[in-house]
Amino acid sequence: MKRFSLARYWSVVKKEIIQIKRDRPSLAIALAMPLMMLFLFGYAVNTDVNDxxxxxxxxxxxxxxxxxxxxxxxxxxxxxxxxxxxxxxxxxxxxxxxxxxxxxxxxxxxxxxxxxxxxxxxxxxxxxxxxxxxxxxxxxxxxxxxxxxxxxxxxxxxQGFGQLEPVVELQPRVLFNPNMESIVFNIPGLIGLIMQNVTMILTAFSLVREKERGTMEQLIVTPIRPLELLLGKITPYVIIGFFSFCLVLMLGTSWFGVPVKGSVMLLVTLSVLFLLTTLTLGIFISTVARTQLQAMQMAFAFILPSVLLSGFMFPRETMPVVIQWLGGIVPLTYFLEILRGIFLKGVGLEALWKDTMGMVIFFLLIISVAIIRFRKRIE
Structure with missing residues (x-):
């Protein structure tokens, strides 16, 4: 059985980088769409009721x-x-x-x-x-x-009764978001939603593009193993996704004024894990779809329910138990808890380890299924 070859893996990475350079519209989408979505949703998604x-x-x-x-x-x-x-x-x-x-x-x-x-x-x-x-x-x-x-x-x-004093008085204290501003709650969620949508759509086209161009057969006859091919396909998009994440994070904190109360290093590390998870999910869609249109339809069929099931719009606690279970198979569910935990509460890994393990398990499961499907396709 062939061992994992760094040289073969790196050759796939270089090939994918060349394709990305040639596909300027996709590169523009990867860099411009996160900014457009952040500004659009950042101002439009507001649950505060005023005036x-x-x-x-x-x-x-x-x-x-x-x-x-x-x-x-x-x-x-x-x-x-x-x-x-x-x-x-x-x-x-x-x-x-x-x-x-x-x-x-x-x-x-x-x-x-x-x-x-x-x-x-x-x-x-x-x-x-x-x-x-x-x-x-x-x-x-x-x-x-x-x-x-x-x-x-x-x-x-x-009438001379003096000052009326209440018998019981409530002294409320709101933690983490004292002013109860919706933008402080929404911006971390938007970062996760944007990164999921952009990276998944980009990688969902990756292998399908090879099939439509007829270059998949050329890759199959090479000694490249499925794992090397899939990881080589993902790597360039990890770099692009990480750059987009840093850009969106910087705008979210500076433009919208939402501070990161926790560890920035922990936030970046777990964000890379989430990028790997969503990119792998895009690769899995790419192994199932036969055309880029099918890949787009499958990506949106996953993205739209994830917005509802992950707790981005509505609290998961109010959902039926079955719907909460369905939300448990969406990686965005775990990442939103991580984002809001680090942004709003300033907690560390000791409070987020369950959500981190959820993303790790999802990543390993999806990449294993993608490798099996791709191997069957080769055979």
């Missing part, structure tokens, strides 16, 4: 009602864009989408406030987007409750 368009129907103009509207606006959650004069105007704005929330202050609001009676206000919320609706409802409830507590304290002080 919800609000229309107000104030039927009791007074200092009290204006104070209530100001309290809503001062949170920067609500943005008053118009004042209406009837329910029909409110409904029309909600229907056409020019407003998401409508605040109705009744005619007896000021009179009840002066008398110290309970005063109700109504809020109509567009529930077509549940995230916006939940944010509007919860924040409005808090604002109204605070407003009511302020009124109650003022009334009790006038």
């Amino acid at each position: 919800i368009k609000t229309v107000v129907w104030n039927q009791s103009p007074s200092a009290y009602s204006r104070e209530l509207v100001s309290q809503l606006e001062n949170t920067h959650i609500f943005q008053v864009v118009a004042h209406a004069g009837s329910y029909s105007q409110l409904e029309a704005m909600l229907d056409e989408g020019s407003a998401r929330v409508a605040l109705v202050i009744p005619p007896d609001y000021t009179r009840k406030r002066d008398r110290g009676e309970k005063a109700d206000v109504q809020m109509l919320i567009d529930g077509s987007d549940p995230n916006i609706a939940r944010t509007a409802a919860s924040n409005a409830q808090i604002i109204i409750q605070n407003n009511g507590m302020t009124i109650l304290e003022e009334r009790m002080q006038k």
Whole structure:
């Protein structure tokens, strides 16, 4: 049985580098697409809800009602864009989408406030987007409750009861992302998603290109072993992928201002492991597909579910157990935990070893299957 030959492996690497130089569009995609995707998704993917368009129907103009509207606006959650004069105007704005929330202050609001009676206000919320609706409802409830507590304290002080103190008070402390900014959570995930998409697509074409050009038969008759050929195909793309990763990492930290709280060296090391994993997955797709079109379709058939199953968009804890198991066979699932652990929490390998082992096992499994398939294809 032939041993692994460094010379044969290096000859495949040099051959692949020559092909990459000749294929300028693919090289441009490998370098430009990560930047384009980072800027596009970095600004577009934002789960923070601010400036919800609000229309107000104030039927009791007074200092009290204006104070209530100001309290809503001062949170920067609500943005008053118009004042209406009837329910029909409110409904029309909600229907056409020019407003998401409508605040109705009744005619007896000021009179009840002066008398110290309970005063109700109504809020109509567009529930077509549940995230916006939940944010509007919860924040409005808090604002109204605070407003009511302020009124109650003022009334009790006038009656000589002194300051009203709460019996129980919550002192929340948010760790890792104190301001709860979505961009701090999204940028590390985007780095992993971008690297997976770009590197997998590039290598998915690698062996298929040889088949379509008719050069695969020439490689088969050479003494090159399947492992040497596959590793030789992967190596140049590891270099390209690593350069793209460094570029995206630098922009993510400098342009978007998301710092790396943990070890940069550990981040780079595990990122190289992830690159090897996704590149090997691309090679596996290349051994299955017969044309570049099939390779593209298979790559996207894997990429699209991985966005949902990996926890990039939605928390995996809320998914059914079966769906969580499916997410366990996606390498991006493990890499996202590593990225967010190092970026946000600053943890080390002692907290990330399970995710690291998951990627190692996936890499060894996929490259073994790719070698077996390629060997069968040769035979």
